[in-house]
Amino acid sequence: MTLMYWQRDLETMPRDPLRALQLQRLQDTVARVEACVPFYQSQFASTRFTAAELRTLEDVRRLPFTTNADLRNHYPYGLVAVPPNRLSRLHTSSGTTGKPKAIFFSQRDVDQAAELVARCLIMVGATADDVLQNMMTYGLFTGALVVHYGAEKVGLLVIPAGPGNSERQLLLMRDFGTTLFHCTPSYALYLADFMERHGVDPRRDLKLRKALIGAEAHSEATRAKIEASLGIQAYNSYGLSEMNGPGVAFECEHQQGMHLWEDHYLLEIINPDTGDPVPDGDPGELVLTTLCREAMPLLRYRTRDITAIIPEPCPCGRTHRRLRRITGRSDDMLIVRGVNIYPQQIERILMAVPELGRNYLIELDGLDEMTIKVELSPAHFDGHVEHLVQLESRLVDKIRAEILTKPKLQLVAPGSLPISEGKAKRVIDRRVL
Amino acid sequence: MNPVQLLAVFAENKPDQLARVTAALASAHLNIHWIGIADVQKFGVIRFLVDRTDLAFDTLKQRGFTVSRVDVLAVEVEDCPGALHIVAKTLSAAGISLNNCSGFVFGRRAIILLETSDLELARQTLAHHGLKILSETEILQL
Ligand SMILES: [Zn+2]
Numbered sequence: 001m002t003l004m005y006w007q008r009d010l011e012t013m014p015r016d017p018l019r020a021l022q023l024q025r026l027q028d029t030v031a032r033v034e035a036c037v038p039f040y041q042s043q044f045a046s047t048r049f050t051a052a053e054l055r056t057l058e059d060v061r062r063l064p065f066t067t068n069a070d071l072r073n074h075y076p077y078g079l080v081a082v083p084p085n086r087l088s089r090l091h092t093s094s095g096t097t098g099k100p101k102a103i104f105f106s107q108r109d110v111d112q113a114a115e116l117v118a119r120c121l122i123m124v125g126a127t128a129d130d131v132l133q134n135m136m137t138y139g140l141f142t143g144a145l146v147v148h149y150g151a152e153k154v155g156l157l158v159i160p161a162g163p164g165n166s167e168r169q170l171l172l173m174r175d176f177g178t179t180l181f182h183c184t185p186s187y188a189l190y191l192a193d194f195m196e197r198h199g200v201d202p203r204r205d206l207k208l209r210k211a212l213i214g215a216e217a218h219s220e221a222t223r224a225k226i227e228a229s230l231g232i233q234a235y236n237s238y239g240l241s242e243m244n245g246p247g248v249a250f251e252c253e254h255q256q257g258m259h260l261w262e263d264h265y266l267l268e269i270i271n272p273d274t275g276d277p278v279p280d281g282d283p284g285e286l287v288l289t290t291l292c293r294e295a296m297p298l299l300r301y302r303t304r305d306i307t308a309i310i311p312e313p314c315p316c317g318r319t320h321r322r323l324r325r326i327t328g329r330s331d332d333m334l335i336v337r338g339v340n341i342y343p344q345q346i347e348r349i350l351m352a353v354p355e356l357g358r359n360y361l362i363e364l365d366g367l368d369e370m371t372i373k374v375e376l377s378p379a380h381f382d383g384h385v386e387h388l389v390q391l392e393s394r395l396v397d398k399i400r401a402e403i404l405t406k407p408k409l410q411l412v413a414p415g416s417l418p419i420s421e422g423k424a425k426r427v428i429d430r431r432v433l
Numbered sequence: 434m435n436p437v438q439l440l441a442v443f444a445e446n447k448p449d450q451l452a453r454v455t456a457a458l459a460s461a462h463l464n465i466h467w468i469g470i471a472d473v474q475k476f477g478v479i480r481f482l483v484d485r486t487d488l489a490f491d492t493l494k495q496r497g498f499t500v501s502r503v504d505v506l507a508v509e510v511e512d513c514p515g516a517l518h519i520v521a522k523t524l525s526a527a528g529i530s531l532n533n534c535s536g537f538v539f540g541r542r543a544i545i546l547l548e549t550s551d552l553e554l555a556r557q558t559l560a561h562h563g564l565k566i567l568s569e570t571e572i573l574q575l
Contacts, residue, residue, distance in 0.1 A: 197497055376443060376499055383441025383501035385471040385478040386532070410475050412445055413499050 004317075006122040006154070007115070010263050011318045018319060022266055023057050025291035030054050030063070033297050037081050039074050040064075040299065060266060060289065065275065065300045071101040071242065080104055082295050092140045093241035103142070103241050106295040110149065113244040116261050117150020120250035123259070123316070124210055124235045128155030131176055131207075135163050135183035136215065142245025143215050147182050150247060156180070163187060166194040177207045182237075182246075185218035185226065186426075189358030190419045192229035196378060197415065203231040212237050214246050217305070217326040219344055221351035225358060236325060242301055243288055249323050257310040257322030264292045267321070268300070269309055280311040283327065304329050306342075334427065337368045341403045343426045346372060349398050355380040355391050359417045364429045371408040372399070378414045436504035436552055437569045438486050439467075442479045443499035446472065454479055454498065461492040466573065467546070469535050482546075484573055505533075505546045506556055507567040512543040520545055520564060527558045539575045 005011045013021070033040040034051040043064040044050065053059065071079065080087070088107045092100040105113070126132070132151045136143035138160060151158045159172055163183065169191065172178065183191070188211060195202055202208055208230055213223070214237030226234045238258050239246035248265060249258035260267050265288045269278050272285040286303045290296075306329070310322040328342035335341070343362055350360050350372075357375035364370055374395075376388075392409055400406045418425075444450035451470070458465060458481075468481040480503065483489045493500040510516035517536070524531065524547075533548035544567065549555045556566055 197494070199494075378499045381441075381443055381499045381501045383439075383478060383480065383503040384532070385473060385476075388443075388476065388478070389473055412476075413443055415497055416445070 003122050003127070006119040011119060011320065013263070013319055015319055018262060019057060021263055022291060025263070026057065026060065026266055026289065027051070027054055029289070029291060029293075029297045030299070032081055033299065037079055037297070039070065039078050057266070060268070060300065061277070063289075063299045065287070065302050066298050067302050068101070068304070072099050075099050076102040077104075079296055079298065081297055082106055087295055090140070091142045091145075091241055091245065093142075100140075101242065103244075104295040105244070108294050109244065109296075112264070112292055113146050113247060114149035114153050116244070116247035116264060117147050118153045119261065120212075120237065120247055121151060121154050121156070123250060123252045123318075124212070124233075125253060126151075126154060126156060126180060126210070130179045131157045131159065133159045133161050133169070133172055133176075133178040133181040135161050135169060135181055135187060138162050142239070142241045144182075146239075146245040146247060147212065166191055170195070170198075170200060173206050173208065179207050179209050180211065181208065182212040182214070184215045185213050185222050186216060186359065186419065188213060188226045188230070188234070189222070192226065193358050193375075193378075193414055196229070202229075208232050210235065212246075212250075214239060217328060217332075217344055219348040219351055220325065221348050225351050229358075238305075238323065238326065240303055240305075242298060242303075243290065244293070248288070252314060252316040252318060254314060254316055256314070257324055259314065259316075259318050259320045259322050262320045265289065266291055267309070267323075269307070272302075272304075272306075280309045283308045283324075286323065286326075332427070334362075334364070334429075336364065336370050336403075337405050339403060339405050341405075345402050346399060346407075347426070349395070349402055350374050353391075353395065356395075357414045359415075359419065360426065361417050362427045364427070364431045366431065368431060369408070370405070371410055373410045373412050373417060375412055375414045375417055437482065437507045437546070437567070437572055439480045439482050439503045439505055439546070440486060440489055440493070441501045441503050442493060443476065444470075444479050445476050446474065450477075451479060454493070457492055457496050457498070458483065458489060461488060463489050463492070466575075467535075467537055467544075471533075482572070486569075503548065504552055505548045506552055506559070507569075507572045508545045508547060508559055509565045509567050510543050510545060512538050512541050516543055517545060519562075520547070520559065523559060523562045523564065524549070524555060527554070529555050529558065542575070544572065544575070 031051040086106050087104045089105040089110055091103045134144050138144040148158055211232050211234045213234045223234050235251040237246050238249040249260035251258050268287040269284040270287055271278055278284040286305045286307050288301050289299050305326045307323045307326050328344050333340055350356055357377045360374040362372055396409050442454050464484045466482040471478045529549050536545040
């Protein structure tokens with residue numbers, strides 16, 4: 001039997017009681033950090049704030065933001081709110097530079113993160129009959145383990161494959177009849193390409209039906225490409241290690257935005273420059289406060305991810321509001337010749353062109369010279385060099401129209417760009433500025 | 434119709450690209466009868482005629498090359514001044530434009546490989562004017 005919801009009462013709770021629950025959990029969280037996290041004690045002291053003043057959800061704006069830098073500066077134990085013997089798991093989130101961020105889980109946190117993932121799996125129609133091939137990195141990264149525990153809770157058979165070694169992935173898919181898989185969008189595209197190059201038709205040779213796609217912001221066109229090339233439905237998964245990893249927000253069967261579990265996370269969208277709230281529906285930076293986390297509560301964590309709230313109710317019946325697809329991480333923004341560019345803008349164009357493959361790389365060199373390398377699709381190559389020349393100039397025009405600066409474009413052979421096993425590296429910046 | 438099938442391989446403009454293709458073909462004991470390279474700075478397309486097209490296609494595909502089949506017409510003319518002009522004149526009189534054209538000489542015979550958007554029309558036109566069209570079997574037996 002297919003379940004509709006994992007925790008029906010919580011997932012479909014009417015907005016008013018849900019908000020009341022949020023307020024109560026927020027008050028508890030704030031009282032707890034005030035009592036036992038020195039970092040927040042000093043933050044509160046400097047703004048003369050006390051937990052008792054928190055009376056409505058809107059009062060959350062009186063709390064300080066927590067940033068990336070705060071986690072690094074208080075690495076490793078500075079934001080832990082429980083005695084060390086209550087800690088049961090460590091994950092880290094690596095930045096591009098410097099120290100990692102340490103994220104601690106209590107036993108209850110591990111269990112709750114798994115519950116949220118279980119909600120997500122049921123939400124996309126997974127059942128105990130499914131076989132999930134988990135192709136995220138196991139280890140310090142949250143991506144694989146958190147989904148693993150959630151899937152076991154629902155009763156799926158989990159294959160802890162980890163990323164890479166595509167030949168072995170295919171073998172596992174064949175031998176164990178994998179129906180669901182979990183990986184990054186770049187690896188899903190790579191795998192589709194790998195199958196095509198090795199004469200595997202996933203519709204004929206495999207039993208894949210759905211994919212959980214996360215850990216990298218990706219465009220709607222990328223999703224469409226993954227779905228079409230593998231004959232599956234692909235669901236967008238949003239999470240970040242600082243918020244337990246996967247299972248923070250996830251698409252339902254309608255694939256129109258990701259439900260964010262508001263009984264566990266208090267969500268705000270702010271103007272990243274001013275810190276002020278933006279009206280519902282407007283894009284801004286996602287800011288999250290944990291409402292249930294024991295070991296390491298975080299207040300108003302600046303995710304750097306740009307998204308918007310979809311305020312309308314969803315036909316699936318869940319009352320937790322949805323987020324739009326992440327359009328970029330404010331950290332990912334490039335400035336090329338004075339123009340602000342998100343790599344996702346370029347990706348959206350590339351992925352909508354059938355003649356192109358699934359991997360691309362943006363290289364920045366010298367004085368603001370941008371080269372976009374993109375792989376061809378082997379199936380669309382017709383042996384005519386003049387068609388490739390036309391394709392190249394068509395792409396340059398489209399990209400220039402989108403980002404307002406003219407890039408160099410280079411068509412490369414399928415499979416020739418590096419693939420990454422965790423988060424894809426889409427931009428290489430070698431500029432001397 | 435009697436087209437001749439060439440294979441076309443996408444190649445980035447790197448020093449070892451042609452060698453990689455020829456190594457793959459040699460390892461499968463395939464014989465290259467003709468080769469041509471269309472190069473536009475950063476990339477190009479290598480085209481060739483081999484004795485066993487299907488085997489060559491599968492061999493290249495398995496080794497991860499981006500490969501495609503391209504149909505062309507093989508026209509045999511005498512190796513003498515004005516021979517190519519007859520072909521070109523015949524086609525242009527019929528309003529057929531060429532997308533691609535190359536040729537080679539074998540003994541006293543000259544073979545022209547032509548590509549147009551409507552190969553069948555080109556074949557009829559040339560045959561009608563008494564030009565000899567070679568089949569793939571014929572060209573491989575040269
Ligand atoms: Zn929904």
